[in-house]
Amino acid sequence: MAALCAFQISPVNLSGIRRGSSVVCARRARGGTRGRSGKREGLYQRIGEYAEHFLKLCKLEFEAEQRATWELRERTSSEKLCRDGEMVPSMRAVECGEFFSETIVLFSLNGKEKIPGSLRFSQGDLLDFSRAGEEAYGTLLERTSRTLKVVVESLNVEVSGDGWRVDRGSNAINYERLCAALEGIIASGQSSSPDEVINLISGTFNKDLVSATRKLLRSGSIANGDRRTIGDGRLEEQAKQPPVSSTKLLKQRAAEVSAKLSSLTQSQRNAIRSALSRRVTLIQGPPGTGKTMTACALIRGYVQIRKTPVLATAASNTATDNLLEGLEGLKVVRIGRAACVRESLRWLTLEARIAKSRSVAGLRAKLRNAERGNNSRSVRQLRAILFQEEKQAAKKILSGSDVIVSTCGSCGSELLDGLRIPTVVIDEATQAAEPTTLLPVLRGCEQLVLIGDHHQLPPTVISDETTAQGLDVSLFSRLWGMGIEPHLLNTQYRMHPFLIKLPSEMFYDGKLLSGVTAEQRPAPKGIQWHSRAGALMFVETESLEQAEGTSFANSREAAVVAKLVKELLNAGELSAEQIGVITPYSGQVRAICESLEGYGIDAGKMDVSSVDGFQGREKEFIILSAVRCNKERRLGFTNDWRRLNVALTRARRGLVVVGSEDTLSADKTWARWLRSVHDHECWVSEKTIL
Structure with missing residues (x-):
């Protein structure tokens, strides 16, 4: 699963866990019935049992991922x-060349041949490359229409020459580190932790409640204000308590800090004030409501109050980079592979900071000279000395930072061993599987803030068995299901007011406000809008879908999309980089890229992606191709209301949806949206486009 592929974990030190202490919240959580032994069935009262559960699921998920990769190839x-x-x-x-002491390998195509625009490689992806029995792997640093620039940590093959095949890879090393971390918890034999937050998380885990939460989220009833209680509310009582170590200080200074945040909305200020003094906080950020801005303002508040490092994390490298960018002015360092970090932010990585150390730079120069001279004894000695020097430099940088920024997975790195970090903020928390969010919490967390939106897509899980057991329920969603009420950020600044109107009514019970006017989001030139409101259009097509293995494509829809893109570009107001094309199916991504090339448009310069891959992103203009059109009116996973929510909320100034009204209206959520389209006269036939 994507969540597992993102892990970069080493065993976590649990030497501080006390033997025999009880889990803080285990006896207070509802769920399960008492068996004859007196133990609540489905309720984990020991942190080791909690870890065993997720170790089993992660192994099953990794096996499914490896099997899928093998079958694909x-x-x-x-x-x-x-x-x-x-x-x-x-x-x-x-x-x-070199990239922070690692080797850069440039892969290129011969002659004038170009890499297909449908290529699914992105910066930071792990790539496998092979040739006649030789294999190696690296991280994609940069991609052009003809080349792939890859950073390789250690080369054990001669790479120069022709004939290399490059595949999208999966990271077995990260999986092994994940297992080591969970096995370390189990091997400790402890019943609980001295840390309040991990006790609250592990001690209240209940399989029956996870299953109930998953069903409720999938049903879509919560989008319209149906908030049935799964837990008994006692978890909220535990979560709202301040950390024992600093109760009075936090309450007093939280009010002082939040009072200075005049540039934020009232809902953002309320969320921050609450989070500064609570033990566990959930902040729900619908599309465009400033989740990352809120997270960064909150982190600054923690730095002012606690005077100890804050661990700022997110599920993906993109979201982690956004946090890093918003923390300018603080003493901040980014851990994880620098090749996965946005180029403009790499100077803030731990690797870049270590490279500036005079002692490290001097030793690296000596090592290069020794390697050129083939002095193996000298090379071994210098490598050992350099390793220790880099380790000391890293420790000094990390301990002196206000904020350590990392993906959730990299929080398991041994670089953080020995550091106790009481404050953890996790952005994109609803896109991370629970074991992922566990890793930063294990660093001594006393205050935890989870920021996300359980009304958007959950973590990606490919195994039916692990899905059935709730691995696709994030920690945010589980705690919400057990009664912790999120703070809703209720003002959006992304979309044209008309574009947010329908999603607000359909997915947020009409609670979202717009902080921008229609004049601030003018509909772009190149589209003949058929409604006075502009900004939204549905293009009706009735061309049947085509099966593409396990995926689907629709060539007629692809042609409509390409024509719309051509008209937008010809109008000259928007560039290719400002237009996004999204679709639920990878088969349609390829079909759209081929149609774009047919119009002379370089698909490699455009953002053509799956809906799932576009969560958390935005463009000036979005075209959504729904794909499904069949006599049986089957929608597949296109009928997930959370996926539709993501698809409809990526555009700032204009959105065009291309699809079959007859097939889509078989789903009640799509049917409601289509009725609104007709009410506002936003419907047109494909004949007006082609």
């Missing part, structure tokens, strides 16, 4: 893999 032709953006064949490789 072994049972799919190279031609289809290339067309689907999973692989690039016959590339030429050459070493072309």
Whole structure:
């Protein structure tokens, strides 16, 4: 699963866990019935049992992921893999420099051949490259229409020359580290932790409540204000208590800090004030409501109050970089692979900071000279000395920082061993599987803030068995289901007011306000809007879908999309980079890229992506291709209300949806949206486009 592929974990030190102490909240959580032994069935009263549960699920998920990868490569032709953006064949490789002491390898195509626009490789992805029995892997640093620049930590093969096949990879090392972390908890034999937050999390875990929460989230009833209670409310009582170590100080200074945040909305200030003094806080940020801005303001508040490092994390590298960018002015450091970090922010990475150390730079220069001179004894000695020097430099930088920024997975790195970090803020928390969010919490967390939106897509899980057991229920969603009420950020600044009107009514019980006017989000030129409101249009098509293996495509819809993009670009107001094309199916991504090329548009310069891959992002203009059109009116996972919510809320100034009204209206959520489209006269036929 994507959540597992993101893990970068080493065993966590649990030496401080006390033996025999009881879990703070275990006896207070509702769920399960008492068996003859007196133990509540389904309720985990020991942190080790909690870890055992997730270790089992993670192993099952990884096995499913590995099996899917093997089947894809072994049972799919190279031609289809290339067309689907999973692989690039016959590339030429050459070493072309260093990246923070690691080797850069440049892969390129011969002649004037270009990489397909449907290629699914992005900066930070792990890539496998192979040739005649030789194999290696690296991290994608940069991509152009003809080249892939890859950072390789250690090369054990000669890469120069032709004939390399490059595949999208999966990270077995990260999975092994995850297992080591969970096994370390189990091996400790402890019943609980001295840390309040991990006790609250592990001690209240209940499989029956997770299952009930999952069903409620999938049903969509919560979108319209149906807030049935799953837990008994006692968890909220525990969560709202301040940390024992600093009760009075936090309450007093939280009010002082929040009073200075005049540039934020009232809902943002309320959320921050509450989070500054609570033990566990959930902040729900619907699309465009400033989740990351709120997170950064909150982190600054913690730095002022606690005077100890704050751990700022997120599920993805993109969201983590956004946090890093918003913390300018603080003493901040980013851990994790620098190749995964946005280029403009790499100077803030731990690798860049270590490289500036005079002693480290001097030792690296000596090591390079020794390697050139083939002095193996000197090389071994210098490597050992350099390792210790880099370790000391890292420790000094981390301990002296106001904020340590990391993906959730990298919080398991041994770099953080020995550091106790009492304050943890996790952005994008609803997109992370619970084991992922556990990693930053294990660093001594006394205050935890989870920021996300359980009305958008959950963590990506591919195994049916682990899904059935609730691995796709995030920690945020589980705690919400057990009675912790989120603070809602209720003012959006992304979309044209008309674009947010329907999603607010459909997914947020009409509670979202707009902080921008229609004049601030003018509809772009190039589209013949058929309603006075502008900004929204549904293009009706009735061309049947085509099966693409386990995916689907719709060539007629792809043609409509390409024509719309061509008209937008010809109008000259928007560039290709300002237009996003999204669809639920990878098969349609390829079909759209081919249609764009047919109009002479370089698909590689555009953002053509799955809906799932676009969560958390925005563009000036979005075109959504719904794909499904069949006599049986089957929608597949297109009928997930959370996926529709994401799809409808990415655009700032204009949104066009292309699809079959007859098929889509078989789903009640789509049907409601389509009725509103007709009410506002936003419906047109494909004949007006083609």
